[in-house]
Amino acid sequence: MDTWIEDRPRAQQPTLVGVVGAGYVGLTSAAGLAALGHRVRVIEADPDRLAMLERGELPIVEPGLAELIDELRRAGRLDFTSAMSAVGGASVVLLCVGTPPRSDGDPDLRQLASAARDVASHATADLVVVVKSTVPPGTCDAIELICHGSAREDIAVRVASNPEFLRESRALWDFMHPDRVVVGAAERRVATLIRDLYPAEWPVLLTDRRSAELIKYAANTFLAIKISYANEIAALCEHLGADAGDVLEGTGLDPRVGPQFLKPGPGFGGSCLGKDLSGMIAVANRVGLEAQLPRAAQSVNGWARMRVVEKLEGVIGDLEGKHVAILGLAFKPGTDDIRDSPALDVIAIITERGARVTATDPLAAAVDASIERFDDPYDAVRGADAVAILTACPEFSGLDPHRLRSEMHGTAVIDAVGVIDVDAFEACGLDVAGIDRGTPCAFHPVILSPLRWTLSG
Ligand SMILES: NC(=O)c1ccc[n+]([C@@H]2O[C@H](COP(=O)([O-])OP(=O)(O)OC[C@H]3O[C@@H](n4cnc5c(N)ncnc54)[C@H](O)[C@@H]3O)[C@@H](O)[C@H]2O)c1
Structure with a gap:
């Protein structure tokens, strides 16, 4: 029996979850979901990052994360790979890749599109792809089209939004103690599946996909x-x-x-x-x-x-x-x-x-x-x-x-x-x-205007 999981909150429906991208959001979400009782497979494309993770080293600094990942790996709840085929048996895959700004300020969504295409083409059963990366409204609609074009004809891929609100330097704490979990989905069934990834007592806001995407931007x-x-x-x-x-x-x-x-x-x-x-x-x-x-x-x-x-x-x-x-x-x-x-x-x-x-x-x-x-x-x-x-x-x-x-x-x-x-x-x-202190002095020129307003009032 895993004693480490006893005093932690539990997911409503433990399942096999794929997480694409082992950065701040991907690693934290993967460790958090595994700690909630899911079995999690992380797919990371950067060979140096992956090699570090396989050696048991963390490529980022986040309090408590290295220890938790180590514990979860030893318990067989979390692993890392570069092979997208690892998403084969998962019913939910989280996209946690970067969405950096382009030089004109627009978001660059190419990592996301490429990851979605790759995930959909490796799906072996119906799948929900969850966009955790921060994206402009309308992205989930676009990603769903990309997935439809890449998945086998007999497989339905639905795309939903579940933006992440963690703060770096306290990412794990934030993930495990959310102010709100925002879920944007086009179908109730999909929304329920994502909500059930998390404990029943966590505050969940269910909405449509564009609103969920915009909540994070707003x-x-x-x-x-x-x-x-x-x-x-x-x-x-x-x-x-x-x-x-x-x-x-x-x-x-x-x-x-x-x-x-x-x-x-x-x-x-x-x-x-x-x-x-x-x-x-x-x-x-x-x-x-x-x-x-x-x-x-x-x-x-x-x-x-x-x-x-x-x-x-x-x-x-x-x-x-x-x-x-x-x-x-x-x-x-x-x-x-x-x-x-x-x-x-x-x-x-x-x-x-x-x-x-x-x-x-x-x-x-x-x-x-x-x-x-x-x-x-x-x-x-x-x-x-x-x-x-x-x-x-x-x-x-x-x-x-x-x-x-x-x-x-x-x-x-x-x-x-x-x-x-x-x-x-x-x-x-x-x-x-x-950059927060003025120079206190008895007769500051600033009182000249009020003085004038007082006397000429
Ligand atoms: N960092 C934060 O505090 C934070 C908080 C909330 C939301 N977000 C959002 O979450 C997203 C991810 O942010 P991050 O800071 O974790 O990014 P990051 O750059 O630290 O990590 C992204 C990871 O994805 C990997 N990757 C990219 N394409 C891949 C692919 N096709 N297959 C497998 N791996 C792939 C990269 O190699 C990298 O390791 C962004 O949209 C960001 O805006 C970030």
Whole structure:
């Protein structure tokens, strides 16, 4: 008897599930579904990724995932292969492949189409193909046509949407504790089959396919808008001599607003928000709408990254020949993911302006060889004119300001993510600039307008 499964929630209908793509979504979904009681076969096309998985190594960093996968493999519930024929006996196959943006911002759905074609052509019985990848509305309809063209004539392939909402760095937790499971299907029978993959007590929203696809785009677009809004408010605070941390905290305490994603910083990044925002804009444009809010969020995000560069130039002047140490390369703490990371954009701009860059990050995947990377943050800052903290890693909040000061050549620290104890750093002679604090002063020019309005009222 598998004791490990006893205290976990159980799927309503344990079955054989195929998962195509062993990335963040595929590996997490595969491990989660196997932990719920399914037998799961993962098909991965990248030989290096597959070799790592077969050796028992994880190609991504996600807390708890390596241990769970190891346990499930030993229990015979989960395996990895490159052979699409492995989907032969499955009644459900999840597509978890990448949908990166094309250079024009439209989503590139070629991985998805190719995986769907391959799955359908290997089906040996009626099959439900579930699109877990984030896709524009209408994709499931298109994928169903592709599957019909590829499957044997006696086999019916139905396509449904079941978008994934996990957050990197807490992917497994999110999968096992969903706010909602969204299922979009054209037939009740198909919707029921997908709902029954999950425990009965999980909150499920059943809808049509296009609505399910759009829920994911709409949710990510809203989060992106929220972050850009926080960055605009922070800039306003800086001009007004107000404290953005307090202003945003006070705003987010209203439950209609909520505190999450209401923090200023160098802008959003990662593989999803920017891509899905572009996808949303492309979809809206296609039907003659302007997508004004998504466009504004996109433009504010580019400006938020640029603001870090301007702050650096504000404190150390012309960047030509200056040494800048970047603390944090991943797009957020707790992950190795550097896709669309603000840090990489900032590095590209300041390098172009003549700065020498050294960098450190506790987890980030390999970066361009032109970036001098160090494991130890104190090695990265040695001799630097300025330090910019761009990822809110706990390792950086624990830095000793005395030691930092003694290793640096200059004194400028830009804390774009608000992780350090500003008073302690300033007490050591470091000049700290955040992006959430105005300069408090008794007579700020901002009161001139209210004064005029009061007196002339
Ligand atoms: N990463 C996230 O936080 C997240 C969260 C929710 C949704 N999503 C969405 O889920 C999808 C996957 O994202 P990801 O971050 O897991 O991507 P990823 O790039 O980490 O993984 C995709 C995997 O699919 C494999 N693959 C591609 N084509 C294949 C094929 N034909 N057969 C077998 N394997 C194939 C790739 O080699 C890769 O390992 C995207 O649409 C993304 O937008 C991602």
